[in-house]
Amino acid sequence: MSKLLNNTFSSIVFAGDLNTATTNLFRAVVQLPSKTIALLYTWQTRLDDRKQIAELSDWQLKDLGLNRTLADAEAQKSFLIP
Numbered sequence: 001m002s003k004l005l006n007n008t009f010s011s012i013v014f015a016g017d018l019n020t021a022t023t024n025l026f027r028a029v030v031q032l033p034s035k036t037i038a039l040l041y042t043w044q045t046r047l048d049d050r051k052q053i054a055e056l057s058d059w060q061l062k063d064l065g066l067n068r069t070l071a072d073a074e075a076q077k078s079f080l081i082p
């Protein structure tokens with residue numbers, strides 16, 4: 001009897017783990033498009049910000065507490081680098 005209960009209990013636990021795993025996988029797949037869009041938006045924002053920094057004049061950079069060397073270094077970074 002004990003062996004039968006253990007097998008039944010194991011089946012229930014396994015099924016519960018499988019359901020949890022399936023649910024988690026489904027959530028991840030559903031969220032993938034929104035996460036991808038958010039990442040693309042972040043990259044585009046970085047690219048735009050760095051282009052704008054490169055176009056600032058020296059007095060604008062000074063007003064921000066930057067110098068041309070720092071601005072050029074930031075502007076030359078890839079959009080993939082935070």
